[in-house]
Structures are given as C-alpha cells and as structure tokens.
Amino acid sequence: MxxxxxxxxxxxxxxxxxxxxxxxxxxxxxxxxxxxxxxxxxxxxxxxxxxxxxxxxxxxxxxxxxxxxxxxxxxxxxxxxxxxxxxxxxxxxxxxxxxxxxxxxxxxxxxxxxxxxxxxxxxxxxxxxxxxxxxxxxxxxxxxxxxxxxxxxxxxxxxxxxxxxxxxxxxxxxxxxxxxxxxxxxxxxxxxxxxxxxxxxxxxxxxxxxxxxxxxxxxxxxxxxxxxxxxxxxxxxxxxxxxxxxxxxxxxxEKESRMSHIASLKAKLLEELMTHFVDLKINAGGAQTAAHIASISFPHSDKSELMMFNLDINGICASAGSACSSGVEHDSPVLEAIGHDPKRKTVRFSFSHLNTAEEIDYLIEKLKTLTPLQS
Ligand SMILES: Cc1ncc(COP(=O)(O)O)c(C=O)c1O
Missing domain, CATH: 3.40.640.10 (Type I PLP-dependent aspartate aminotransferase-like (Major domain))
Structure with a gap:
C-alpha cells in the first residue's frame, strides 16, 4: 500500500x-x-x-x-x-x-x-x-x-x-x-x-x-x-x-463492478467505525446516499479539532466539512442547512474503484489514535 x-x-x-x-x-x-x-x-x-x-x-x-x-x-x-x-x-x-x-x-x-x-x-x-x-x-x-x-x-x-x-x-x-x-x-x-x-x-x-x-x-x-x-x-x-x-x-x-467495490468499501468503513467508536454521526445516514461518499461527524474534543491536520500528516487525503473565515472555523453551508452541530468535526471520505480494503484498515487504525472516544 x-x-x-x-x-x-x-x-x-x-x-x-x-x-x-x-x-x-x-x-x-x-x-x-x-x-x-x-x-x-x-x-x-x-x-x-x-x-x-x-x-x-x-x-x-x-x-x-x-x-x-x-x-x-x-x-x-x-x-x-x-x-x-x-x-x-x-x-x-x-x-x-x-x-x-x-x-x-x-x-x-x-x-x-x-x-x-x-x-x-x-x-x-x-x-x-x-x-x-x-x-x-x-x-x-x-x-x-x-x-x-x-x-x-x-x-x-x-x-x-x-x-x-x-x-x-x-x-x-x-x-x-x-x-x-x-x-x-x-x-x-x-x-x-x-x-x-x-x-x-x-x-x-x-x-x-x-x-x-x-x-x-x-x-x-x-x-x-x-x-x-x-x-x-x-x-x-x-x-x-x-x-x-x-x-x-x-x-x-465498468459501472457494476466499480460501484459494488466502492459500496463494499463504504460499508466496511461504516461498520468498522460503528464497532470501534462511540458518538459518531453519519451525516445523511437516514437517507439514501451515494456509494462513494461517507460524511462522518466526530464528537468535539481537542483531538478532533486537529483531525484534518492529523489525517494529512498520517498520509490520508480526505476533505473537511468546514471552512475557515476570519480565523474562525465554521460548518460548510451544506452542514448548516441540515442543522449539523457545529461543535462536531465533519470529515468526508470519498472513494473510487482504485481504493482498497487495506486502505480502509489503515484509515481505521489511524482514526483510533486521532479520536479519543474509542470503545
Ligand atoms: C456537485 C458539484 N457541482 C459542481 C461542481 C463543479 O465542477 P467543476 O470542478 O467542473 O467546476 C462540483 C465539483 O466539486 C460538484 O461536486
């Protein structure tokens, strides 16, 4: 990998x-x-x-x-x-x-x-x-x-x-x-x-x-x-x-094979997250969502404040659900529109057919060190 x-x-x-x-x-x-x-x-x-x-x-x-x-x-x-x-x-x-x-x-x-x-x-x-x-x-x-x-x-x-x-x-x-x-x-x-x-x-x-x-x-x-x-x-x-x-x-x-692989990666990520972490929220989790997008909201903590930075230095490219303006971090307009709690940290993980299950394992292991609420 x-x-x-x-x-x-x-x-x-x-x-x-x-x-x-x-x-x-x-x-x-x-x-x-x-x-x-x-x-x-x-x-x-x-x-x-x-x-x-x-x-x-x-x-x-x-x-x-x-x-x-x-x-x-x-x-x-x-x-x-x-x-x-x-x-x-x-x-x-x-x-x-x-x-x-x-x-x-x-x-x-x-x-x-x-x-x-x-x-x-x-x-x-x-x-x-x-x-x-x-x-x-x-x-x-x-x-x-x-x-x-x-x-x-x-x-x-x-x-x-x-x-x-x-x-x-x-x-x-x-x-x-x-x-x-x-x-x-x-x-x-x-x-x-x-x-x-x-x-x-x-x-x-x-x-x-x-x-x-x-x-x-x-x-x-x-x-x-x-x-x-x-x-x-x-x-x-x-x-x-x-x-x-x-x-x-x-x-x-290649749509069928790509999409079933992508869906299996997302299912694996969500299952592992639910097994190892508490108080996570999957944004739009109650709706029909695209197989390639998983938006996860982590509870507020000192560690989660540094989540994007730490993911990056650990070799994981993902996307934040917030933007910084005038030195103040705030939720994106999309998260604001769905009434997301701005104290929580949202990370969007999004997949392609080129990703592997091994990468999801690596992500989970790293997340365990980056968020304190591991059961
Ligand atoms: C839903 C949606 N619409 C529009 C765009 C803009 O696409 P482009 O990068 O081709 O301008 C994006 C890209 O992020 C998108 O995700």
Missing part, C-alpha cells in the same frame, strides 16, 4: 492510464483547429463529434443536445443565467445545499428565489415542491442536484422531473456526482438542463459537458465563433473532450 491514500474522490479523481493514452495520441497527432475546413481541421472535428456521440449515448440524448464546456461550473453558470434571460424565468426553486457554482449563479440573477426546506438528512420534501409548483403563475426553474457532493444524499430526480413536467416548470440538475456512477436517461427523466464534469469520473480537469433538452431554446452565454452550435464560443478543448469521452465510456462499461 502506498501513502498517501486518496479518499477525496468526490473532490477529484486520478486520471486512468487508458484516458491518458487516448489523450496522448490526439495530443501528438491532432493539432488541427476543429473549425478549419482542411483535412487536419476535419479530423479534429470528427474526433470531437465521436466524443459527443459517446456522451449522448450514455445519457440517451441526441448529439445536438450535448455541449462541451470547460467545467461543470461553466455549464451551471451558462445554463442557469441563459435560461433566466431567454425563458422569462421569474422564480427559482432550489436548496441551500447546492454547489456554490449553482447557488452563486442563482443569487446573481436577482429574481425571486425559494429555498426548499431540508430535513436533517438533507432530503427535500416533495409535497413542499409540489405545493410551490401548484402556484403556476411565476415561470419557474427548479434547480436541484442529483447527489450532494458533501453528504452524498441522493435526490429523487425522477419524481422531481415529473413534478416539474406536470406543472410546466423547467428542471436544471447538477449531476456532477452522479454521471458515470448512476444511471441517467434523459428520455425517461424529463430534465431540461444537466451538467457534468470529467474530473469526477477519472477524466481530465478543465472539461465538462451540459445537456440542454432539444425542445428548449436558450441564448448563448459566450459570444465569438460558431463552436458548439453557437452556444459556447471558443476553440474546443480537443484533448480534454477526448479524455472525457474515454473516461465516461470506461466508467459506464
């Missing part, structure tokens, strides 16, 4: 050798500008279109509904702001647990925004959503993520999409933590806007895609050339796009 062990896969994932190989070959040979009409340009263009076909097939969309972007942040910014402008949206329904790239974009729109209540597991109340949508007057965009990146709660996107359809509302879904891990079929689930990012499924950083339902017409949000069918100008990130498609293809092909 090599140190450090990497348990921060909801943040980003390592590139797979097959992805590097696919990118390398295009980096070496394909330098043509995809907008050029000569042979080298046409070749680059065909590489992008093959990647688009791969993505479209995975989410059951048509190729004309898939647009490559520089990130999910760009996709969410672009789709939300353009939807508000082009579709006359006057109200957005969302939650305080969305990713900052969604929340801050929504806030920048300066339109009526309703935050759905969340229970202590981070779950929404579908009755509340239905009730709000029944007021058909304001043209509404519902923006809800598929899987929460901090606590892993899975939202019922099928039901949300059906409610939006029934009430003629638009549905934007940040599916960054789900793409490549959980099934998304835009023919079966009536989503209007969806975002994804390659580096969450072992693809390269700096490339993502958005799906925009073909029946919805929104204005571009980047002006320039006619790339990405005028929606998003700028010479395409050819190598990134190839890496994204290869990583997605592998993720979908």
């Amino acid at each position: 090599n140190l450090p062990i990497y348990l921060d896969n909801a943040s980003t994932t390592p590139l797979l050798p097959e992805v590097i190989e696919a990118m390398n070959s295009v980096m070496t040979d394909e330098y043509g500008n995809p907008s050029s009409i000569h042979a080298k340009g046409r070749k680059s263009k065909s590489v992008i279109e093959a990647a688009r076909k791969t993505v479209a097939k995975v989410i059951n969309a048509s190729v004309a509904e898939v647009f490559f972007t520089s990130s999910a942040t760009e996709a969410n910014n672009g789709m939300i702001s353009s939807a508000v402008k082009s579709l006359g949206i006057s109200r957005i329904i969302t939650t305080k647990a969305e990713h900052p790239c969604v929340l801050n974009t929504i806030q920048s729109q300066k339109i009526d925004t309703v935050y759905l209540s969340l229970n202590s597991n981070g779950e929404i109340d579908l009755y509340e959503l239905n009730h709000l949508l029944s007021d058909s007057d304001p043209k509404t965009l519902v923006s809800l993520m598929y899987i929460n990146n901090e606590i892993g709660v899975i939202h019922p996107v099928n039901k949300i999409a059906e409610l939006c359809k029934e009430h003629n509302a638009y549905f934007h879904c940040d599916a960054v933590q789900a793409v490549g891990k959980y099934k998304i079929d835009v023919q079966k689930t009536p989503i209007h806007f969806l975002s994804s990012s390659a580096h969450k499924f072992h693809g390269p950083k700096g490339v993502g895609f958005m799906y925009i339902n073909g029946d919805v017409s929104i204005e571009p949000y980047l002006y320039g050339g006619s790339q990405e069918r005028n929606m998003r100008a700028g010479t395409e990130n050819l190598y990134g796009i190839v890496g994204l498609a290869k990583a997605l293809e592998l993720a979908v092909h």
Whole structure:
C-alpha cells in the first residue's frame, strides 16, 4: 500500500492510464483547429463529434443536445443565467445545499428565489415542491442536484422531473456526482438542463459537458465563433473532450463492478467505525446516499479539532466539512442547512474503484489514535 491514500474522490479523481493514452495520441497527432475546413481541421472535428456521440449515448440524448464546456461550473453558470434571460424565468426553486457554482449563479440573477426546506438528512420534501409548483403563475426553474457532493444524499430526480413536467416548470440538475456512477436517461427523466464534469469520473480537469433538452431554446452565454452550435464560443478543448469521452465510456462499461467495490468499501468503513467508536454521526445516514461518499461527524474534543491536520500528516487525503473565515472555523453551508452541530468535526471520505480494503484498515487504525472516544 502506498501513502498517501486518496479518499477525496468526490473532490477529484486520478486520471486512468487508458484516458491518458487516448489523450496522448490526439495530443501528438491532432493539432488541427476543429473549425478549419482542411483535412487536419476535419479530423479534429470528427474526433470531437465521436466524443459527443459517446456522451449522448450514455445519457440517451441526441448529439445536438450535448455541449462541451470547460467545467461543470461553466455549464451551471451558462445554463442557469441563459435560461433566466431567454425563458422569462421569474422564480427559482432550489436548496441551500447546492454547489456554490449553482447557488452563486442563482443569487446573481436577482429574481425571486425559494429555498426548499431540508430535513436533517438533507432530503427535500416533495409535497413542499409540489405545493410551490401548484402556484403556476411565476415561470419557474427548479434547480436541484442529483447527489450532494458533501453528504452524498441522493435526490429523487425522477419524481422531481415529473413534478416539474406536470406543472410546466423547467428542471436544471447538477449531476456532477452522479454521471458515470448512476444511471441517467434523459428520455425517461424529463430534465431540461444537466451538467457534468470529467474530473469526477477519472477524466481530465478543465472539461465538462451540459445537456440542454432539444425542445428548449436558450441564448448563448459566450459570444465569438460558431463552436458548439453557437452556444459556447471558443476553440474546443480537443484533448480534454477526448479524455472525457474515454473516461465516461470506461466508467459506464465498468459501472457494476466499480460501484459494488466502492459500496463494499463504504460499508466496511461504516461498520468498522460503528464497532470501534462511540458518538459518531453519519451525516445523511437516514437517507439514501451515494456509494462513494461517507460524511462522518466526530464528537468535539481537542483531538478532533486537529483531525484534518492529523489525517494529512498520517498520509490520508480526505476533505473537511468546514471552512475557515476570519480565523474562525465554521460548518460548510451544506452542514448548516441540515442543522449539523457545529461543535462536531465533519470529515468526508470519498472513494473510487482504485481504493482498497487495506486502505480502509489503515484509515481505521489511524482514526483510533486521532479520536479519543474509542470503545
Ligand atoms: C456537485 C458539484 N457541482 C459542481 C461542481 C463543479 O465542477 P467543476 O470542478 O467542473 O467546476 C462540483 C465539483 O466539486 C460538484 O461536486
């Protein structure tokens, strides 16, 4: 086992050798500008279109509904702001647990925004959503993520999409933590806007895609050339796009084996934690959560205050559930939104198929020295 062990896969994932190989070959040979009409340009263009076909097939969309972007942040910014402008949206329904790239974009729109209540597991109340949508007057965009990146709660996107359809509302879904891990079929689930990012499924950083339902017409949000069918100008990130498609293809092909391995690692971690420690809380533990995310809240102690620092010096990469501003540590907005006790220390461990049971054993042994409440 090599140190450090990497348990921060909801943040980003390592590139797979097959992805590097696919990118390398295009980096070496394909330098043509995809907008050029000569042979080298046409070749680059065909590489992008093959990647688009791969993505479209995975989410059951048509190729004309898939647009490559520089990130999910760009996709969410672009789709939300353009939807508000082009579709006359006057109200957005969302939650305080969305990713900052969604929340801050929504806030920048300066339109009526309703935050759905969340229970202590981070779950929404579908009755509340239905009730709000029944007021058909304001043209509404519902923006809800598929899987929460901090606590892993899975939202019922099928039901949300059906409610939006029934009430003629638009549905934007940040599916960054789900793409490549959980099934998304835009023919079966009536989503209007969806975002994804390659580096969450072992693809390269700096490339993502958005799906925009073909029946919805929104204005571009980047002006320039006619790339990405005028929606998003700028010479395409050819190598990134190839890496994204290869990583997605592998993720979908190996989904069952990867996900069952990841689920077994999470189950092992939770079982060991429950056996060896007292007064732990599994955030969103009462809800359906993603197999790759375990958010653990440790009781307050001098040792737990130094938890992130100690994990790091012991060769364990994980993520904190808090942020420091003006020298004061406070819970993340997601933890605040679910009423988490700010005196407790939250650590998010997130897995990929590259992690091993041996790494979980190592983590448990280290945690025994880092938190005093061991039974
Ligand atoms: C749920 C969610 N949405 C959006 C993003 C932003 O993705 P990107 O890094 O591609 O901008 C992330 C990444 O952390 C995320 O987890």
